[in-house]
Amino acid sequence: MKLVPPDHPASAGSPPSLEQLLCRGDIWRGRSHQAPPRLVVDTGYAALNERLTGSGWPVASLMEVCQKSACHSEWQLLVPALLHTQRGLVVLLNPPISPFAQALLQAGIDLERLLIVEAKDKSDFLASFIELARSDACDAVMAWQPTQALSYTELRKCALASTEGQGIYVLFRPDAVRDQSSPAVLRLTLEWESEQLRINIFKQKGELTVNRQPIHLPIPNAWKGLLPHNELDSQGKPKPKIASVTPIRGWRR
Template identity: 45%
Template structure:
């Protein structure tokens, strides 16, 4: 008996290049697909012009690098927090804030305190788990997280980014300035620096845009309440006075009385005598 030749299994045709480029996980440099995402108004018209969605991108991770806490985090996201909590139901969650926010200042900015939650974690593992669970919660409209003392790895940031894509809120993580040279899966990376009259914003990375604004800052004017305050002199100023030098200038006409112990010897009948101490 002759054996029949084995039938050749028909292989499915491989997808063409056009089909591959339609995948959501493949991004082309000149694609406008990311410019149609939902966004939240930043509250700064000048900053909106530089963002592809004319606002903060939703369902994606935003990373903000700053020298220290309070260098622009609240100033940048207070308008968006007010918009989300007043126009939409939900809560704003602060994960590991360096200090408790000033309640009267938030009320003055129009932020409802009853929709604000604060979560603290003790280690990096709990921080990542908390970020992922909060980002996936439908009741969390805004998540502001401050990186713990332990540096986050790319894998941990990737977990946070994937969790942000599961929901339609606004999610931001604040990191130290030293990590700006490291790779990050965040869809939008910013660097901020607070100057005397403005808040300088640098766009390090923006998904859907090849060219960054890392060299030219976007100068956002400070609120009028901030401009009315007198700025403190920085430690690097040349005219900064030490406490001793400041006292010397403040009391230039002050001449203390001569101490009797500094007079040395006295004379009596032409003879020098030593001073005696009386106790």
Template identity: 35%
Template sequence: MPLAAHASHGAFDPGVLPRHVAEAVWRGSELGDSVSRTVPSGFTELDSELPGGGWPTHSLTELLMPQAALCEWRLLGRAIPSFLSSGGRVYLIAPPKQPHAGGLEQLGLSADQVVWVHASTPVDRLWATEQIVKSDPAGAVLSWLPQARPEQIRRLQIHAQSCDAPVFLFRPVAALNDTSPAPLRVAVALAKGWQLQIRIPKRRGASLDEALYLAAMPENLESVLPPRLKTVPARSAALSREEASDARALGRVAPHSTTSQPVSH
């Protein structure tokens, strides 16, 4: 029977597809699957919102935040064992603070598993990131590129498609005003207590506009803090401790100890 005839009798619904067709079609309003291997983030709630259930490989992930050196390690620290499950290293390209070996060791990342690339100009940062991604390293690539342009990110995304390590670009949240070729964009901010506030403005599927709150107290503090400090109601009080936690890994806090030497290049 012609299609029009079906419609005239109320039998045709353009929103209903035959089962074998529906199973092969991905709707843009649904959370898509990752087209490559993914690495668990360490947060069950976040993994359920990431395509494929974790941080993607063979692709770029943009992490956007109001200020550098506040949320990076709180968000990615739990994924370090997964990053290094098959060997390799974590590559830090132009971090805003000098990496502190003692702080990274508390996250389970020893000095010999870190490659710190010091690059002061935007051109050098971009070049170093591109060369490392093109080399297809084992581990993970973390690059701070606040001034990267869309065409430069597009080139990195092309190279990342051949890279089996997760590649993270840290950029200011103001970059959300610009388009980006990165398939996954995650906005991260500090929240009350020890929480992180997460939004996913771009992913394969509908964006996550409603805030997701992750309990992200560093494990090394959870065992020593008294209960009253584990649930700090005032954001200002929590901020100072959260800043100290991430700053220790990025070098802002460097107590005198035998592990206070900077990570070697």
């Protein structure tokens, strides 16, 4: 985590100075391109860091990730950042499916720090998100919107609670809501391509002109699979190793 002054400097009684006020992220500074310094967490991907203001996931801010209902790429996007935050808890609020302990252990995630909270009802979800975001013990909250859609006011509540915390707060929502207005500081879409993950940032606080150019993140080699036999020679590449592959004799499809 990079150290930059926080949004709300401690002011015990005395009125804040102009410099302190200018350090706040929520003060409009006209056409000045000087982005206020923020606390960020390294994303683990150089290409992504380059495009994010502050060069990392913004801390104490609500981020919104939109993806198609049947598509999942959450861990690919966030695992490097989660590994950077090694102290607090990582909370999964309302995950769509159970996380697989074996895969998380392989990725190096400490299961003692991983907590799962199920809140299917919208009011429970909101209360739990606010409670978790305000807790000092949480380094990351990954939340999946419940079946009932969240209104702007409810999203605003989540965003305000996020500013009180000190972790990264990611809300996963369906792709259909990307055209709706949202108070999230950072909004992006995720989509799988044949051998990469395409990220499209369509809203970022502090960025005056939105760069529509997508970012491509590589996927693990093992996921690329085996090439068809006839392409092995033409590509001139060695056959990728799949560690788990065990040949079976006499196997019939």
